[in-house]
Amino acid sequence: MANAAGVSIATASRALAGTPGVSPSVAEQVRRVAAELGYVTNMHARSLAGGTTSAIGLVVHEIGDPYFTEIASGVMRVAAAEELTVQICHTGRDPGTELRQVRNLVANRVGAILIAGSGFVDPEIEVPVRDELERYTASGGRVAVIGRHHLRADTVQPDNTAGGRQIAEHVLGLGHRRLAILSGSRGLTTVADRLAGVHDAMWAAGVEPDAVPVIEEEFTRDGGRVGTTRILAEHPDTTAIVAINDDMAIGCLSELRQARASVPGRITVTGFDDVAVAGDLAPGLTTIRLPMADMGARALALALKEPGKRPRKVRVGAELVVRGSSGPVRG
Amino acid sequence: MANAAGVSIATASRALAGTPGVSPSVAEQVRRVAAELGYVTNMHARSLAGGTTSAIGLVVHEIGDPYFTEIASGVMRVAAAEELTVQICHTGRDPGTELRQVRNLVANRVGAILIAGSGFVDPEIEVPVRDELERYTASGGRVAVIGRHHLRADTVQPDNTAGGRQIAEHVLGLGHRRLAILSGSRGLTTVADRLAGVHDAMWAAGVEPDAVPVIEEEFTRDGGRVGTTRILAEHPDTTAIVAINDDMAIGCLSELRQARASVPGRITVTGFDDVAVAGDLAPGLTTIRLPMADMGARALALALKEPGKRPRKVRVGAELVVRGSSGPVRG
DNA sequence: CTGAAAGCGCTTACAG
DNA sequence: CTGAAAGCGCTTACAG
DSSP, rough: OOOHHTTTHHHHHHHHHHHOSSOOOHHHHHHHHHHHHHHOOHHHHHHHHHHOOOOEEEESSTTTTTTHHHHHHHHHHHHHHHHOOOEEOOOTHHHOOOOHHHHHHTTOOOEEEEEOOOBBBBBHHHHHOOOOOOHHHHOOOEEESSSSOOOEEEEEEEOHHHHHHHHHHHHHHTOSEEEEEEEETTTTTHHHHHHHHHHHHHHHTOOOOSSSSSEOOSHHHHHHHHHHHHHHHHHTTTOEEEEHHHHHHHHHHHHHTTTTOTTTTTEOOOOOOOOGGGGSSSSSSSSOOOOHHHHHHHHHHHSOOOOOOOOOOEEEEEEEEOOOOOOOOOO | HHHHHHHHHHHHHHHHHTTTHHHHHHHHHHHHHHHHHOOOOHHHHEEEOOOOOOOOEEEEEETTHHHHHHHHHHHHHHHTTTTTTEEEEETTTTHHHHHHHHHHHHHHHHHHHOOOOOBBHHHHHHHHHHHHHHHHTTTOEEEEEEEEOOOOOOEEEEOHHHHHHHOOOOOOHOOOOOOOEEEEEETBBBHHHHHHHHHHHHHTTOOOOSSOEEEESSHHOOOOOOOOHHHHHHHHHOOOEESSSSHHHHHHHEEEEHHHOTTTOEEEOOOOOOGGGGGSSSOOOEEEEEHHHHHHHHHHHHHHOOOOOOOEEEOOEEEEEOOOTOOOOOO
16 A cells, blocks of 8 residues: 555554554555545554553443443444444443453554443452453553442442432322332442442431342333332332332333232332433423433543543433332322 | 363363363363353453354444334344344444444454445445445455445345335325425435435326425434424425324424414325334324334344345335325315 | 564654 | 665464
């Protein structure tokens, strides 16, 4: 290619990479020839030689989960603006898979790794990933995480506890006392924090948390379905179901519809996240809004900044959104 | 690292890459030392030296669109099984962006490129991408596309026309004659093909397609909202809205709810795709099911196979799913 | 089975 | 501004 343009490969390299030190006319000429030949720079060679990368990694539990989809969407938006390639990987909420995926990203020498999936309550579980990320950071990699992790990294932290408190206050304020909680694994910090907020509100309202069943199922729509069936069978006098994310709430609504239990007439349902579709359900889902796309965008922005002396933390507020799925307790 | 293990870098390379030709004990020893040191192979160097890659690229219009989310999910599933990294890029339905993204993937020397976004009816628009992909293929790259494109590549082809026919037959069979069609850009092959099917059914039923308004808006939930407002204003006697994808149908349902138009009492609404949430809406959305995750999985499977002499085509059926959003026309 | 050496396609001091 | 040369970290014939 350099031959074809009649220059050295050094000059060709500079012209194509946009490095200063080439006369505009020569640069132009090189670019023209490259375009004609359909020449495309080999990024692997560039990375190897220059130590730079234009790729970043995004680790999610499951891209099909709308929470992660929206985060990914925000990440992609800023990545596009920065001309960065995004490698997305799934963990399926399995720490072992997460570790393998992180290794994979490190092997690919991505410039930054974004961990969007929830952390684990048990610090031990995150030790291997933490070690891996610390070596990565030591060698110049940048890391940002979303949510509470036992990792030393820049963090975008949604206020899950405050959100949990708000949604529970809303439900309690409607007069409900026979609640049931539809929860994902309490081993996830996201779940634990939201649950803690819900319990805070209960204490404040004089409701004994221990008296309120916490139904633990998969943190998915299907988990919501299964959990709802259990609630209907095991706690038939429940008047409000507080789901710990929207996905579970959506499954819950679906199951209640099938069981012909009117919402909110017979039973109130609430979610958490405010995924795009939450307002389009019928009834619309009362939930806590988290600005997921924005969280993704900010996580990448953090990772792209020069690292601080100590990890930065960006706190993100949670906001109650009241729609049709919650109503006053009967009687 | 090779030093630390007391072997040559050639031996270390073989042990780590799992290439045969190393004694099991030495290989074991190398791997142990590597693990201790937290050594991670540089994939760029491996790619450059070996000409291999473990990454593939997936091009979607917008990852936030559930159609693409589900395709991506299917792709990620088989990628995980094959230990492949997936680079996802957005085009925003812009051909120029699509071209840049494809170039980017080529520059990254991914082993395969999957184009999941709809093609364009105008062949001219796809010419630059086609040229790029042909060079890529010529140099050993593999390409698979989903949907109808003007590209010479293995294809997973959902039967959009048959789907369009089925959904229209369903609606016409319910007695509706004053239809309105909620459509994305007719410049997209996906839209054009579905529309063609709908029109086929109309001809067959003796309904003049020209008499049925086609409201063209963005192929998104918001486009569905806007289009529905227009239909309500411009064609107030419409009894059935046929949306060309679920996203638009969801926006439509939301708008109708706001306008207090009962579904299907006053107006029937149908979608196309059967995204995960379609059954969880209320009323459930009558739609055409496409196995999106499966389509993604099959596209990757095609790309991973040895290329055939000529492009392969995998046809995927479309299936009518009747739920609550469609009902007989009021007598 | 093991190692020395060439080479993958770039970038980047270093000279000119 | 331009080029020759070293080097990025691997893989892979080629010898041994």
